[in-house]
Structure formats: C-alpha cells, structure tokens
Amino acid sequence: xxxxxxxxxxxxxxxxxxxxxxxxxxxxxxxxxxxxxxxxxxxxxxxxxxxxxxxxxxxxxxxxxxxxxxxxxxxxxxxxxxxxxxxxxxxxxxxxxxxxxxxxxxxxxxxxxxxxxxxxxxxxxxxxxxxxxxxxxxxxxxxxxxxxxxxxxxxxxxxxxxxxxxxxxxxxxxxxxxxxxxxxxxxxxxxxxxxxxxxxxxxxxxxxxxxxxxxxxxxxxxxx
Amino acid sequence: xxxxxxxxxxxxxxxxxxxxxxxxxxxxxxxxxxxxxxxxxxxxxxxxxxxxxxxxxxxxxxxxxxxxxxxxxxxxxxxxxxxxxxxxxxxxxxxxxxxxxxxxxxxxxxxxxxxxxxxxxxxxxxxxxxxxxxxxxxxxxxxxxxxxxxxxxxxxxxxxxxxxxxxxxxxxxxxxxxxxxxxxxxxxxxxxxxxxxxxxxxxxxxxxxxxxxxxxxxxxxxxxxxxxxxxxxxxxxxxxxxxxxxxxxxxxxxxxxxxxxxxxxxxxxxxxxxxxxxxxxxxxxxxxxxxxxxxxxxxxxxxxxxxxxxxxxxxxxxxxxxxxxxxxxxxxxxxxxxxxxxxx
Numbered sequence: 001x002x003x004x005x006x007x008x009x010x011x012x013x014x015x016x017x018x019x020x021x022x023x024x025x026x027x028x029x030x031x032x033x034x035x036x037x038x039x040x041x042x043x044x045x046x047x048x049x050x051x052x053x054x055x056x057x058x059x060x061x062x063x064x065x066x067x068x069x070x071x072x073x074x075x076x077x078x079x080x081x082x083x084x085x086x087x088x089x090x091x092x093x094x095x096x097x098x099x100x101x102x103x104x105x106x107x108x109x110x111x112x113x114x115x116x117x118x119x120x121x122x123x124x125x126x127x128x129x130x131x132x133x134x135x136x137x138x139x140x141x142x143x144x145x146x147x148x149x150x151x152x153x154x155x156x157x158x159x160x161x162x163x164x165x166x167x168x169x170x171x172x173x174x175x176x177x178x179x180x181x182x183x184x185x186x187x188x189x190x191x192x193x194x195x196x197x198x199x200x201x202x203x204x205x206x207x208x209x210x211x212x213x214x215x216x217x218x219x220x221x222x223x224x
Numbered sequence: 225x226x227x228x229x230x231x232x233x234x235x236x237x238x239x240x241x242x243x244x245x246x247x248x249x250x251x252x253x254x255x256x257x258x259x260x261x262x263x264x265x266x267x268x269x270x271x272x273x274x275x276x277x278x279x280x281x282x283x284x285x286x287x288x289x290x291x292x293x294x295x296x297x298x299x300x301x302x303x304x305x306x307x308x309x310x311x312x313x314x315x316x317x318x319x320x321x322x323x324x325x326x327x328x329x330x331x332x333x334x335x336x337x338x339x340x341x342x343x344x345x346x347x348x349x350x351x352x353x354x355x356x357x358x359x360x361x362x363x364x365x366x367x368x369x370x371x372x373x374x375x376x377x378x379x380x381x382x383x384x385x386x387x388x389x390x391x392x393x394x395x396x397x398x399x400x401x402x403x404x405x406x407x408x409x410x411x412x413x414x415x416x417x418x419x420x421x422x423x424x425x426x427x428x429x430x431x432x433x434x435x436x437x438x439x440x441x442x443x444x445x446x447x448x449x450x451x452x453x454x455x456x457x458x459x460x461x462x463x464x465x466x467x468x469x470x471x472x473x474x475x476x477x478x479x480x481x482x483x484x485x486x487x488x489x490x491x492x493x494x495x496x497x498x499x500x501x502x503x504x505x506x507x508x509x510x511x512x513x514x515x516x517x518x519x520x521x522x523x524x525x526x527x528x529x530x531x532x533x534x535x536x537x538x539x540x541x542x543x544x545x546x547x548x549x550x551x552x553x554x555x556x557x558x559x560x561x562x563x564x565x566x567x568x
Binding site: 095 | 480
C-alpha cells in the first residue's frame with residue numbers, strides 16, 4: 001500500500017543572487033513493508049530529498065503526501081507532531097541522549113510521541129524492542145559505555161519503539177565497519193518487514209543494497 | 225519521564241558546582257541584607273519604630289533636623305489639632321557614668337506621646353544596650369551642661385539613633401543643656417495626615433530617615449552590594465546554562481528532529497534551575513538563620529522572614545530570566561544543522 005508519495009519535489013537554495021536548484025522535480029512512491037534506498041554521487045540531492053521528506057526542511061515546490069495529507073502545506077508544529085508520532089529517524093551517528101540509559105532512551109521516545117500506555121505495558125514494549133535489537137543485557141547502560149554498533153542499535157530501537165509508519169535512515173552504516181554495517185542493515189530489514197514500516201534510506205555503500213527492496217538512483221537533482 | 229532530573233542525576237558534579245555557587249552567593253546576600261537591616265535598626269530604630277506618618281521640620285533647616293526650630297505657636301496648634309501628633313528633639317551628646325566614663329548617647333525629648341518615653345526632671349530612660357554595658361536602674365549619671373544629675377529610671381529595648389543609644393530626658397532639662405526653647409521636629413502619624421504648614425517641610429518616614437547623616441550613604445552602599453550579588457547570581461545562572469546549552473546544541477537539534485517540542489526543552493531548563501535554586505536557597509536560608517543565632521551580640525544583624533522571602537523570590541525570578549535568556553539559542557537550533565554536525 002502506498003502511504004508516502006513525493007510529487008514533483010523541488011528545492012532551490014539561494015545564496016545572494018546565486019540560485020542553485022538541488023532537487024529538480026522528484027517524484028517517488030514508498031510502500032509499506034519495503035525499504036527504498038536513495039543512491040547517487042555526493043551532491044546528487046539524496047540527503048536533501050530525505051530531510052525534506054522527513055519534514056526537517058521545507059521544499060521550494062511540489063508535494064509530499066503522507067496518508068493523503070500534504071506535509072509541505074502544514075505548519076511547523078503540525079510537521080513536528082508528525083515527526084514525533086509517525087516518523088522514526090536513524091542518522092549516520094547514533095545521537096543518543098548522553099545522560100539517559102538505554103531503557104530511558106526508549107521510554108523518553110515514548111513520551112515524546114505521546115504514546116499512552118500503562119507502565120507494565122511500556123516495560124514490555126521496551127523489553128521486546130531491546131530483545132529485537134539484541135541489547136537486552138545492556139538495558140541499564142549509558143551511551144558512553146556502548147560500542148559504535150551498540151549505539152546504532154539503540155538509535156534504531158529508539159526510532160521504532162513508538163511504532164512509526166515511516167522510518168528515515170540517513171546513511172545509518174556510514175560510521176560502522178563492514179561487519180557491523182551488515183548487522184545494522186539486517187536489523188533495519190527485519191524491523192521494516194515485521195513492524196510493516198515504510199523505510200526510506202540514503203546510502204553510499206553498494207553492499208547494503210542487497211537488503212533493500214527498491215533502489216532509486218539520483219544524479220544532479222533528478223531520478224535517473 | 226523527567227529528563228531534567230535524569231541529567232542532574234547523571235551530571236551530579238556539574239550541578240553541585242552551580243548549586244554551591246548559588247548557595248554561597250545567596251548566603252552572602254542574606255547576610256549582607258541582614259547586616260544592612262541591622263545597621264539600619266542600629267542607626268535609626270527610634271524613627272523606624274514609629275508608625276507611618278509625616279515628619280515636619282523648618283524649611284530654613286535645609287533638611288537638617290539639627291538646624292530645625294519649630295515655632296511654638298505652630299507646634300501647639302498642630303499638637304492640639306492632630307490626634308497623636310508629637311513634637312520632639314534629638315541631639316547627640318555625652319553622659320558620664322558613676323565612674324566618670326563618657327558614654328555617647330542621643331538625647332531625646334518630646335511632648336506627651338505614646339511613641340516616646342516620658343520622664344520627669346532628673347530622670348533618664350536609656351536604651352537597653354547601656355544596661356549590657358554595665359549600667360543599672362538607679363545609677364546616677366551626669367552631664368557637663370546640667371547642674372543636677374540623672375537617675376536611671378529604666379531601660380527600653382531597641383531605641384537607637386545614629387548608632388548611639390537613645391537617652392530620654394525631660395524637656396526642661398533638654399532646654400537647659402542645649403539652650404533651645406523650641407522643638408526641632410513634628411511627627412503626625414497616619415498615611416493621609418500630610419498638611420501644608422507654612423514654613424515647614426514635610427517628610428515621609430523614609431524621606432526623613434534619609435536626612436539622617438550617614439543613614440542613606442550606609443544603606444545605599446549595602447543595598448547596592450545586595451543587588452549586585454542578586455544580579456551576579458542571575459548572570460551565573462545565565463552563563464552556566466549558556467555554557468551547558470552550547471555543549472548541548474547538537475543534542476537539542478537531534479531532540480527537535482525526533483519531535484521534542486522546544487517548549488519541553490525550556491521546561492527542562494526551568495525545572496533544573498528551580499531545583500538547584502530552591503535547594504540552594506533552602507540551605508542558605510537555614511544557614512543565615514543559624515548565623516542569626518551564633519552572630520556576636522554586638523553585630524547589628526537583623527534578617528526578617530519578610531526580607532528572606534522577598535530576596536528568595538527575587539533570586540528565583542532573576543534565575544528564571546538568566547536561564548530563559550541563555551536558552552533563547554535553543555529556539556534557533558536547526559535540527560538539520562545538528563544532524564550534519566556529527567556525533568553529540
């Protein structure tokens with residue numbers, strides 16, 4: 001089922017009198033339970049496309065339809081609300097909150113997304129996700145005591161704990177070695193299928209494409 | 225989940241340092257405020273203990289009560305017309321005790337009034353501080369300009385003027401010593417009792433206190449220190465939280481990216497500020513009260529609950545402003561910028 005549609009999306013950056021069009025009319029449809037990877041050389045506009053789709057920066061023109069609602073015409077507060085409740089994010093670095101334990105990172109995300117559930121249920125959900133990402137034993141650890149791979153697993157757990165509809169991953173394996181990258185991609189693939197997520201990711205690593213359902217090649221602001 | 229509390233728990237030392245600084249600055253503020261108030265009492269409790277009202281002195285005196293002479297006719301008319309109005313005079317001088325040791329006092333005499341002690345010729349009523357220095361009821365005291373002598377009738381609590389203990393004497397005796405037939409000042413109690421009397425200048429209690437030599441200079445200096453300390457504590461909050469925020473800009477950006485409201489980030493800062501301030505203030509209020517008990521008796525220290533409460537509220541407000549101003553940068557943080565900056 002198509003739940004996320006990008007239609008004729010354009011982005012132009014203005015620097016003084018200079019105007020540079022980074023996205024030149026991108027159209028794309030994402031399906032539930034599938035991973036779509038954006039690939040292409042640096043400067044092709046793939047990260048810009050992902051961040052606009054995720055509501056992290058505005059588009060210059062075009063539409064982004066999520067559940068038939070146009071994100072580009074929403075207020076900043078409405079977009080933030082969607083980011084908190086319906087989207088999940090994994091970045092190149094884990095970006096965990098340094099003073100929260102692994103369990104608290106997930107509990108905090110449930111608060112941010114305003115998920116209402118009893119404490120017992122909340123703990124069950126946290127335990128379930130931690131088990132899925134293989135970090136049950138590290139539940140009470142702080143980020144400073146985790147390895148790079150473990151941090152990224154926590155970031156993934158945080159991105160999906162509130163059961164988002166769309167997962168955005170911006171080069172989630174870029175800071176990891178090959179073995180850990182494969183583990184992380186396998187995890188994203190597994191969670192996308194079992195939680196029925198719609199995943200859009202950016203990657204430079206062609207090895208990771210074996211884990212995705214669709215590959216969208218970009219060059220110079222266009223899908224090629 | 226209370227993320228603000230989690231951060232304090234994880235970074236105990238950082239918040240302990242801030243709390244300690246706030247504790248020390250607020251304690252210093254309370255103590256200096258107590259001293260300011262104590263000195264103020266020591267300087268002018270005779271006047272400060274009077275109810276709100278209006279003081280009058282000669283216009284020609286140019287706000288110097290020493291030079292003021294109230295015309296007897298005006299004085300009599302006002303004292304008769306105005307309920308509880310009183311005329312009085314104050315002069316600094318010396319008394320010699322039984323061992324002929326000189327004691328500096330403020331001689332005070334007045335017309336009949338419930339606000340001033342009334343004494344007969346040859347009698348004297350003294351401030352309690354002289355009793356602590358060894359004087360007793362029944363002691364005989366002398367003055368160089370007074371042919372007879374004074375017998376100490378009793379002691380009264382907390383009656384000082386210009387840092388000297390007050391000595392109430394009879395009007396005739398006062399006239400003999402200072403060769404002054406007229407009273408220096410008129411006082412009429414009551415907020416609305418001000419009257420335009422030809423040749424006299426009216427002062428509120430506060431205005432009159434400021435005409436006492438050294439009073440305003442002394443109070444101004446101490447109050448300036450108190451306010452300076454309050455501003456410093458506000459700046460400390462601002463700077464401390466600014467430094468913390470600068471370190472956490474990346475984190476704030478990420479939190480905003482995942483959907484945390486900016487208002488929640490402000491609430492986090494305010495919660496931390498409130499927690500640290502209330503804890504520090506509680507400790508410093510306790511310590512200042514302890515100081516109240518252990519301070520040497522000679523030290524003019526007087527910290528009221530009202531002043532403590534007022535200063536505590538000012539500290540909280542200043543801290544809140546400092547933190548809020550330092551937190552304005554959070555509003556400007558762009559999630560995208562934080563993501564692109566790398567690991568926090």
